[in-house]
Amino acid sequence: MQPVEELSAKFRARGLRVTAQREAIFAALYGDESHPTVEALFDRVRADVPAISLKTVYQTVHDLDALGEVQLLDLGTGSVRVDPNVDDAHHHLVCTVCGRVRDLPISFDGLQLPARYRRGFTVDHAQVIFRGRCVSCSD
Numbered sequence: 001m002q003p004v005e006e007l008s009a010k011f012r013a014r015g016l017r018v019t020a021q022r023e024a025i026f027a028a029l030y031g032d033e034s035h036p037t038v039e040a041l042f043d044r045v046r047a048d049v050p051a052i053s054l055k056t057v058y059q060t061v062h063d064l065d066a067l068g069e070v071q072l073l074d075l076g077t078g079s080v081r082v083d084p085n086v087d088d089a090h091h092h093l094v095c096t097v098c099g100r101v102r103d104l105p106i107s108f109d110g111l112q113l114p115a116r117y118r119r120g121f122t123v124d125h126a127q128v129i130f131r132g133r134c135v136s137c138s139d
Helices: 002-015 018-027 038-046 052-067
Strands: 073-074 079-083 091-095 101-104 129-133
Touching: 002 018, 018 038, 018 052, 038 052, 038 079, 052 079, 073 091
Parallel strands: 091 129
Antiparallel strands: 073 079, 091 101
16 A cells, blocks of 8 residues: 555545545555454544544545555455555455454465356456464464
8 A cells, every 4th residue: 555645646636535534544554464444443543533433434445445555355254354455466364263364475376267157257356265263362
């Protein structure tokens, strides 16, 4: 994900408003590898910007997703997760105990759908989710 200044410029270029709340969201996501839920991101930003609304956070992450700056993930954990790592092809590790999500930079070159499923269907994107216990929860 790009730094705050670059995201602000990109939003303005697309005719999107740039507010202090949006810049706080940009800053909170920059360099974040934790894949926060939208609600966790809201709580984090609200500590510095008490007037922010959950709706503003949802709208901003959807705008970021539309611009290709984040990927919104439904990993089956009950909440939408925000992944600011859109530069590197990767999959995800999800801890079934604590819910922690980590990037997994692995490639599955040559993986294809069986022929009977390829007819009439074009794959645009594939995501593999590995579920298990992280090192903290394995003890």
